[in-house]
Amino acid sequence: MGRQVMPATPVLxxxxxxxxxxxxxxxxxxxxxxxxxxxxxxxxxxRRLGRSTPRVAALLGVHPETVRRYLRGQRRNPPPEFADRLHREVAARFRSRLARQADDEMRRRGLRAYITATFTFYSPSAGTSEDGRERRLNEDLTPSETERLLAARDAGDEERALQIVGQGVGEAYFDLRGTGMDVEVRDLVHIKFEL
Structure with a gap:
């Protein structure tokens, strides 16, 4: 039975x-x-648009006085088209706020990585290990490693993200932190993250 084919950007x-x-x-x-x-x-x-009634009105396609009436509670039942537009605009901004909160929580706590791959090592004194074998590891990434990983995600850099995960998981599992050894992931089979 053959291996599953990983998507083009498995880490991202x-x-x-x-x-x-x-x-x-x-x-x-x-x-x-x-x-x-x-x-x-x-x-x-x-509030999100800097307390600018004209900006809200322009976003929603209504007159600024209509926005003022809703703010004062003088209008309560919007027409269906306006209600849909209002909901869409609020939902888009609300999701972006939740996305920032989610990233902040991941940065604060760090991520746990579950990875199945072949790991190889490099040391300035010993060179590169040729004895790479497939391992199934799960280790916690530090908050700083998680920060760098999210930066790679934001940049869309799959190669850098895999390098960060491989180094973080390898250093934690093989107790290499501070030794100067580099860990490289080859032949990634599976990867998953948890908080």
């Missing part, structure tokens, strides 16, 4: 998966829910 895809799961977890927390009423939604946009 796994990071996107954990990011989405954490964002969804944060969205499920009741006190951090998205504003529900039209007045609360308009107020949310008003």
């Amino acid at each position: 895809d796994a990071l996107r998966d954990i990011h989405r799961l954490e964002r969804d977890r944060l969205a499920a927390v009741p006190q951090k829910g998205m504003p529900k009423s039209p007045q609360a939604q308009v107020a949310f946009l008003h």
